Amino acid sequence: MTNQHRAALAQALPFPLSAAEGSVARLATPLAILFIAIFFLILPALTAHAAMNIQEVKSEKGINAWLVEDHTVPIVAIRFVFEGGTTQDPVGKEGLIHLMTGLFDEGAGDLDSETFQVKLDDAGAEMSFEAQRDGIHGSMRMLSLRKDAAFDLLRLAVNRPRFDQAPVDRIRAQVLSGIIADEPDPDAIAQRKWLRAIYGTHPYSRPDEGIKVSMAGITPADLGAFHKAIFARDGLHVAVVGDIDAKRLSEKLDQLFGDLPQKQTLAPIADVAAKLGQQVEVNYDLPQTSLQLAFPGVGHSAPDFYAALLMNDILGGSPYTSRLWEEVREKRGLAYGVGSNLVDDEHSNALLVTTATRSDRAAETLSIVHQVVKDMAQQGPTAAELEASKKHLIGAYAINYLDSSSSIAATLVGLQLDNLGIDHIQRRAALIDQVTLDQVKAAAKKLLSAEPAIMVVGPPLGGKG
Amino acid sequence: MVLATTAPVLAANDHGKVTDFLLDNGMEVVVIPDHRAPIVTHMVWYNVGSADEPPGKSGIAHFVEHLMFKAATTNHAAGEFDRAVSAVGGAHNAFTDYDYTAFYETVAPSALEQMMSFEADRMFNLILNDDDIKTERDVILEERRSRIDNNPQAVLEEEVDATLWQSQPYRIPVIGWMQELEKLNWNDAVSFYDLYYRPNNAVLVVAGDVEPETVKALAEKTYGKVAAGPGLARIRPVEPEQNTKRTVTLTDARVSVPSFSTQWVVPSYHTAEPGEAEALDLLADILGGGNRSRLYQQLLVKQGIAAEAGANFQGTMLDATNFAIYASPRGDAKLADLEAAANAEVARIVKDGVTDDELDKAKNRRVRSVILARDKPACLAHMYGSTLATGGSVKDVEEWPDRIRKVTADQVKAVAARYLVPDHSTTGYLLPKTEN
Numbered sequence: 088m089t090n091q092h093r094a095a096l097a098q099a100l101p102f103p104l105s106a107a108e109g110s111v112a113r114l115a116t117p118l119a120i121l122f123i124a125i126f127f128l129i130l131p132a133l134t135a136h137a138a139m140n141i142q143e144v145k146s147e148k149g150i151n152a153w154l155v156e157d158h159t160v161p162i163v164a165i166r167f168v169f170e171g172g173t174t175q176d177p178v179g180k181e182g183l184i185h186l187m188t189g190l191f192d193e194g195a196g197d198l199d200s201e202t203f204q205v206k207l208d209d210a211g212a213e214m215s216f217e218a219q220r221d222g223i224h225g226s227m228r229m230l231s232l233r234k235d236a237a238f239d240l241l242r243l244a245v246n247r248p249r250f251d252q253a254p255v256d257r258i259r260a261q262v263l264s265g266i267i268a269d270e271p272d273p274d275a276i277a278q279r280k281w282l283r284a285i286y287g288t289h290p291y292s293r294p295d296e297g298i299k300v301s302m303a304g305i306t307p308a309d310l311g312a313f314h315k316a317i318f319a320r321d322g323l324h325v326a327v328v329g330d331i332d333a334k335r336l337s338e339k340l341d342q343l344f345g346d347l348p349q350k351q352t353l354a355p356i357a358d359v360a361a362k363l364g365q366q367v368e369v370n371y372d373l374p375q376t377s378l379q380l381a382f383p384g385v386g387h388s389a390p391d392f393y394a395a396l397l398m399n400d401i402l403g404g405s406p407y408t409s410r411l412w413e414e415v416r417e418k419r420g421l422a423y424g425v426g427s428n429l430v431d432d433e434h435s436n437a438l439l440v441t442t443a444t445r446s447d448r449a450a451e452t453l454s455i456v457h458q459v460v461k462d463m464a465q466q467g468p469t470a471a472e473l474e475a476s477k478k479h480l481i482g483a484y485a486i487n488y489l490d491s492s493s494s495i496a497a498t499l500v501g502l503q504l505d506n507l508g509i510d511h512i513q514r515r516a517a518l519i520d521q522v523t524l525d526q527v528k529a530a531a532k533k534l535l536s537a538e539p540a541i542m543v544v545g546p547p548l549g550g551k552g
Numbered sequence: 553m554v555l556a557t558t559a560p561v562l563a564a565n566d567h568g569k570v571t572d573f574l575l576d577n578g579m580e581v582v583v584i585p586d587h588r589a590p591i592v593t594h595m596v597w598y599n600v601g602s603a604d605e606p607p608g609k610s611g612i613a614h615f616v617e618h619l620m621f622k623a624a625t626t627n628h629a630a631g632e633f634d635r636a637v638s639a640v641g642g643a644h645n646a647f648t649d650y651d652y653t654a655f656y657e658t659v660a661p662s663a664l665e666q667m668m669s670f671e672a673d674r675m676f677n678l679i680l681n682d683d684d685i686k687t688e689r690d691v692i693l694e695e696r697r698s699r700i701d702n703n704p705q706a707v708l709e710e711e712v713d714a715t716l717w718q719s720q721p722y723r724i725p726v727i728g729w730m731q732e733l734e735k736l737n738w739n740d741a742v743s744f745y746d747l748y749y750r751p752n753n754a755v756l757v758v759a760g761d762v763e764p765e766t767v768k769a770l771a772e773k774t775y776g777k778v779a780a781g782p783g784l785a786r787i788r789p790v791e792p793e794q795n796t797k798r799t800v801t802l803t804d805a806r807v808s809v810p811s812f813s814t815q816w817v818v819p820s821y822h823t824a825e826p827g828e829a830e831a832l833d834l835l836a837d838i839l840g841g842g843n844r845s846r847l848y849q850q851l852l853v854k855q856g857i858a859a860e861a862g863a864n865f866q867g868t869m870l871d872a873t874n875f876a877i878y879a880s881p882r883g884d885a886k887l888a889d890l891e892a893a894a895n896a897e898v899a900r901i902v903k904d905g906v907t908d909d910e911l912d913k914a915k916n917r918r919v920r921s922v923i924l925a926r927d928k929p930a931c932l933a934h935m936y937g938s939t940l941a942t943g944g945s946v947k948d949v950e951e952w953p954d955r956i957r958k959v960t961a962d963q964v965k966a967v968a969a970r971y972l973v974p975d976h977s978t979t980g981y982l983l984p985k986t987e988n
Binding site: 139157159160161162164201204205208209211213228230257260261263264265267268270271272273373374375405407408416417418419420421422423424443444445475478479480481482483484485486487489490491492493 | 568586587588589590591621622631634635637638639640641642643644658659660686687688689690691692693694695697698701702805806807808809843844852853856859860880881882883913916917920923924926927928929930931984
């Protein structure tokens with residue numbers, strides 16, 4: 088679902104709450120993989136706060152990191168990204184990068200899988216790696232008392248992963264099980280069909296986790312070769328938050344990353360415009376039909392990015408108050424969730440509208456979405472809507488992106504990936520505030536006048552009820 | 553629960569030091585200061601959930617929760633609260649569970665008073681009308697389709713719960729049965745709201761960049777003005793002792809990888825004898841909590857027959873609760889073999905117990921999770937709120953790490969032997985649809 092919808096039914100959390108890691112929005116949309124990197128909204132007061140004094144740390148060996156030093160809680164969180172994600176999978180070996188990220192805690196250096204995991208547990212640290220389209224994201228959260236042991240294990244994982252045959256086969260089997268589980272699932276089928284339809288043969292059209300045939304052919308040697316190609320210093324971005332000072336961090340940065348090769352070897356990836364103006368349907372007898380519409384998007388570096396951001400917020404980005412929410416859910420009770428997102432991947436961008444509704448009223452819901460979009464394209468928002476949206480986007484930043492060490496670290500790495508500068512958080516409110524109504528109207532016309540690509544999962548529209 | 557309304561309020565700048573006190577109308581308040589970021593999470597926990605619903609009205613607790621946002625009050629037009637939260641860039645939402653219903657807003661500290669004022673207002677002044685009821689009921693029906701009916705796994709879980717529990721209301725889904733949801737009306741909503749949404753039936757938890765004194769003053773000014781309702785006893789049907797082995801099977805064309813889960817009725821933190829719930833918590837960790845656990849090591853690593861395996865204990869409940877193990881096969885492995893292997897791991901603990909080393913490691917992991925939770929004020933707020941709404945106290949939360957540290961290997965073996973009885977269990981199977 089695209090928003091945190093009101094009235095979630097809690098799965099009562101275990102006692103005590105096992106420290107929920109990361110509030111990164113997990114979207115049900117394939118385009119949304121780097122979603123987190125684009126919604127950068129700001130609370131100006133924050134910059135005055137000690138907790139958000141961002142230092143730039145440069146190690147002796149030349150590794151750069153952004154640090155937010157805070158000794159209140161005895162925890163250190165590190166987040167880093169190597170550029171070049173699943174798009175780097177070679178043709179025929181799709182799923183390689185995704186498989187690799189499942190193997191960093193399965194043995195490194197002199198430690199086999201078993202020994203590595205016992206030591207990691209003893210060190211009181213949580214390590215995770217994730218393959219995204221445009222980058223490999225790594226993170227670790229540790230108790231500061233045992234950070235030396237934790238960093239040492241992370242150093243081994245980053246520099247000398249083993250990719251032993253037994254764990255490779257075990258993790259591959261787990262991934263394959265997921266691929267097989269998705270085969271008859273209508274939502275998963277639709278997602279695959281959608282990617283092929285809008286991206287054609289571009290690497291963005293391929294499933295991150297690969298397919299059965301490609302997974303079978305991946306060897307430990309393949310994994311080793313790609314680790315060497317991607318884990319290098321010129322594609323690295325690092326942020327650290329918590330109970331560590333700049334001097335200590337500088338030493339740790341050299342330990343962690345100082346011995347990596349200087350240059351990545353990445354295959355060039357072309358930019359791609361999603362192919363719009365088409366309909367992708369998966370017909371299945373379901374009680375509820377899922378709908379997704381893709382419109383053109385705007386990249387973060389484009390001059391009209393903030394105008395588009397505000398327009399999207401008013402259209403469907405802001406939960407509970409957006410136009411789509413008002414028309415589809417509040418007035419008509421047609422859906423539990425409805426919203427829109429701007430999605431900004433490195434090589435493509437889009438504005439996505441998503442909802443799900445009872446199948447016998449899906450055609451009606453789609454036509455209301457079309458009407459809301461058309462009104463926005465033709466009239467744009469009102470001055471009052473724009474004022475409200477500016478306040479919302481400025482205030483929401485800290486709450487959505489800076490509410491724990493892990494989320495601050497993830498946010499800071501996102502700023503680096505988007506080349507937004509270490510002072511971005513200070514500047515952001517002004518960038519939003521200075522957008523004019525005319526600029527937002529122009530953005531609405533530009534993005535929403537296009538014929539969208541539409542995905543329908545459920546009974547044929549109008550074919551039921 | 554012994555709480556004085558005059559409980560001393562702690563000095564400012566005590567990071568993480570919890571203060572609690574009662575308002576004159578009986579509303580309990582918990583304050584957890586954390587000054588690292590200019591953010592505060594404000595949560596109101598009502599001691600009412602789906603298990604408190606009248607017969608035939610399943611889903612009404614969750615429905616009223618939705619109506620709290622949908623409806624106008626005597627002081628505010630419909631949608632005004634949403635717009636106010638949006639204007640300060642806040643996040644707000646709510647959730648309903650079996651034993652509680654909670655509403656929260658995360659905002660900058662300067663907006664706290666406004667949030668408290670809105671929340672106190674709708675505690676008493678909600679105006680429900682029939683149009684709101686109809687539209688929002690449609691929304692809930694869509695929510696049920698999204699969460700349950702569109703998802704075979706969720707459909708099965710619902711049926712497993714209805715089979716595991718014979719009398720206790722945890723047998724009824726929180727979101728409600730479809731045919732009952734469709735009939736919920738104005739009367740149902742008003743009578744539920746009038747009875748339960750009262751200050752003396754609620755706990756306020758405020759965590760973040762704020763001082764206890766400030767919260768106390770603001771709470772008295774807002775919630776303190778709302779009249780107390782009648783005292784409510786939570787009387788729930790008691791579960792008979794389970795003496796059968798039950799199975800529930802769902803086949804679905806959308807399933808290609810089968811799976812099973814086995815559940816047992818066990819005590820919760822609220823109903824357990826001293827030490828038992830803590831022992832069950834550690835048992836769940838040792839048996840199936842992550843990749844160092846016995847089920848993972850045995851089924852995934854050593855035997856290589858599972859793609860997934862684990863265990864879970866749901867301790868924060870007002871009544872008896874459940875303990876579950878689950879697994880799905882890898883490659884050509886048979887589900888029956890996997891189930892037998894998982895049961896063998898349970899039997900091994902029942903017979904031989906756990907080692908001191910694995911117990912120590914499990915304790916470290918559980919205690920570590922509390923330290924990590926301190927990194928996010930909203931997590932702490934959730935810990936306190938859910939504990940207090942299920943019969944626990946602030947002290948219970950604070951002493952929990954010590955109680956975990958005191959659990960012995962014998963206690964873990966004892967709870968496994970007492971509760972994980974193969975013949976007194978409920979197993980759900982999710983299977984592919986095969987042509988017969």
